[in-house]
Amino acid sequence: MTSTSLDVERIRKDFPIFSRELPDGRPLVYLDSGNSSQKPNLVIETMREHLALHYSNVGRAMHVLGAESTEAYEGARDKVAAFVGAARDEVVFTKNASEALNLVAYSFGNPANTDPRFTLGPGDEIVVTEMEHHSNIVPWQLLAQRTGATLKWFGVTDEGRLDLADGVITERTKIVSVAHQSNVLGTVNPVVELARRAHEAGALILLDASQSVPHHPVDVAALDADFVAFTGHKMVGPSGIGVLWARAELLDAMPPFLGGGEMIEAVWMDRSTYAPAPHKFEAGTPPIVEAIGLGAAVDYLTGVGLEAIEAHERELTRYALEALREVPRLRVIGPETLEARGGTVSFTMEGIHPHDVGQILDDQFGVAVRVGHHCARPLHLRFGIPATTRASFYLYNTTGEIDALVRGLHHVQKVFA
Structure with missing residues (x-):
């Protein structure tokens, strides 16, 4: 339909x-879908069938079940990418939106990341808003504590809109992180305007789209964002699966968030090299069935429109x-x-x-x-x-x-x- x-x-x-x-x-x-949505039969049965008939680990086993699991898991990545207008290699599976937000915050001020866009220290600024979910406040507080950077924010008007006062984003701002839609107020923020301001100041912008991707058509390119995070359980999909989208060249510049199997290219006792994105950020056995369930959720929402x-x-x-x-x-x-x-x-x-x-x-x-x-x-x-x-x-x-x-x-x- x-x-x-x-x-x-x-x-x-x-x-x-x-x-x-x-x-x-x-x-x-x-009336609590902003917290977590209910699940359609398509998602439930897709996950049940995979567990019952196709389950194996992905990217490793050289047998039929391994191939079927890998194909379904990577097929889910293709579906999610198409859903938000992205390239498949720009879609990283995480366990939720909180992990996606933390993944980005980890890259800033990290000595392993020498890209000047991610360098952060005293005098530099992080900008959020007063209406953010804790998941989009606490990681930046921790980052400011680690690096000595300053955390700033846009206020909120009595009507529940962002107070887009000048001077919050400055030439010292390195990252702006803002909700696309408030989980309390319902406000849809002017993120394209915020992206313009951020980019003019030489900063990057991250959108927490957990409350928008399930409800409105979202095209990451049209938003002019650098990073977008969202979660499966609010979009008729399962819990335990989230998404980070980022521009490919930024993912290439970012260090791994977690180390372990599957995210490596080669390992020696004294050093390792890493797989290209998105697998560089998907250490260990991923949430296989949850990702496949998210793919089914995308199919369902796409079918409805x-x-x-x-x-x-x-x-x-x-x-x-x-x-x-x-x-x-x-x-x-x-x-x-x-x-x-x-x-x-x-x-x-x-x-x-x-x-x-x-x-x-x-x-x-x-x-x-x-x-x-x-x-x-x-x-x-x-x-x-x-x-x-x-x-x-x-x-x-x-x-x-x-x-x-x-x-x-x-x-x-x-x-x-």
Whole structure:
């Protein structure tokens, strides 16, 4: 299906979890895909079949099963590359987006990397934003501690947009690392503009695309990025598999992140030479079946159509923003219009802790939302709140499920009245 509208009821039949009932016969209303998405039969059965009939280690065994596993694993790389408009040798499999982000951070200020673009020391600058997931803050904090570089960041406006003040990116900036889409606010950041600023200053730019690649068409070349990280489990694929895309000449310049089997060309007792990218960054036995499952997820999303998914989520977000305005004393944290935002809506309820909201929604209405700071505590501190309740939508959600959320929130208000 590649039209701009989705047959959501048919799509839901592809996901076996929606056939189950919760305790007391309640239907599952899953509004937590920003945390982790559910999995279609295609992904589940592809992984099961490989484990049952084709499994072997990759790149090593000289037998039929080894060849089949290697072909499936590398075939998944081809699928992922095509999905984001990349060359296959620019796609590195990691265990998640966090590892992909750490891999890039490891290259900066590393004595093994003599490329001047990666040299980092006192006086040099690392730039992030106040809305980042911890995975895109902590690695840069650690890098600043190791090298003496300065960590800087763009602030966030009251409306949940980046404050693109001049002077944050300077001629001392070496790397800019920013979320393509916020996992709390739903904000889609102006990454092409940020890439332009970074490149004009001689810096490189990395995008955390974990919340965008599953939901919108993404072409790495069109974004003008140098690095892009994303993860499988948010895009109907399995956990344990992530992706780092980087321009080929940057991967060539970067030292290995982990050492071991499969990432080498030759080993002597006193030195080693390394395989070319991407295998230089895939030490040891990789997440074989998980990568194959990610390839199946790409097949599924491609079959549905990213344009159709984006349009469907846009309608769900419009509906949710309007419906939530009916709930007394509810405050949306983030953009309240559809401009440059995705299908994630976080909110607070006056006088009610998000943990209580989430528990009542789950226990009494079968509505699964995320509560807490969503691994973005600095953003919550900026808004002066400890936590939010977050509803996040995907291709299998319906407006009826948003109605269930709103009914549950009205009930929460009555409980705490």
